[in-house]
Amino acid sequence: MLLAASENGFRSGIVVPAHTSVPQRMGVLYIGSDEIQEIGERRLIANRLYFRALAIELLDWFIGVAKREVREAIDITDMDLRVLSYLKSGFIADDVARELDVSIQTVYGYFRKIKDKIGVSHISEAVKFAEANDLLA
Structure with a gap:
């Protein structure tokens, strides 16, 4: 993930884990910046609560889509x-x-x-x- 990020111009980043109350379900959101590591990571960490909320929302959305697909399939x-x-x-x-x-x-x-x-x-x-x-x- 870090290699792909650097190949696409990201010089700093953080990984934000997302968990739900559902066992065996978790997600990871990578947020990157083109700012140098010292500045970019400081800014990203300052906003980590927003990123965590976003990660949880994305995970909930994904789980909802997966449930709907299973329900429709059967x-x-x-x-x-x-x-x-x-x-x-x-x-x-x-x-x-x-x-x-x-x-x-x-x-x-x-x-x-x-x-x-x-x-x-x-x-x-x-x-x-x-x-x-x-x-x-």
């Missing part, structure tokens, strides 16, 4: 995600049926549709997929 609905959230919380099919005020057969129908959409053989794998793709936030 055509998962809000109801599907609601069911998966209940399962993540430890609910069993009877609990989900009671919570949604539907029959147990309807819940098993939801399970079947969700598994087909995601391409897994067990509903617990669908929950893991949704967690890994940050769909249950």
Whole structure:
């Protein structure tokens, strides 16, 4: 990153990490300047809080786009995600049926549709997929 920056005329810069509450998600924003290192880095560091806010906003935007792409790719609905959230919380099919005020057969129908959409053989794998793709936030 520093080599590429210097090849493009940057003589000073800082790296701004960005973290979210989502495990395993982080980003890095590199801000460069064409000013000499002593002056440029001092100015960049003086504004690091703004850069950190920008880095977090960019990371949140990226995560949002990634979630949307996954949801669209597998055509998962809000109801599907609601069911998966209940399962993540430890609910069993009877609990989900009671919570949604539907029959147990309807819940098993939801399970079947969700598994087909995601391409897994067990509903617990669908929950893991949704967690890994940050769909249950």
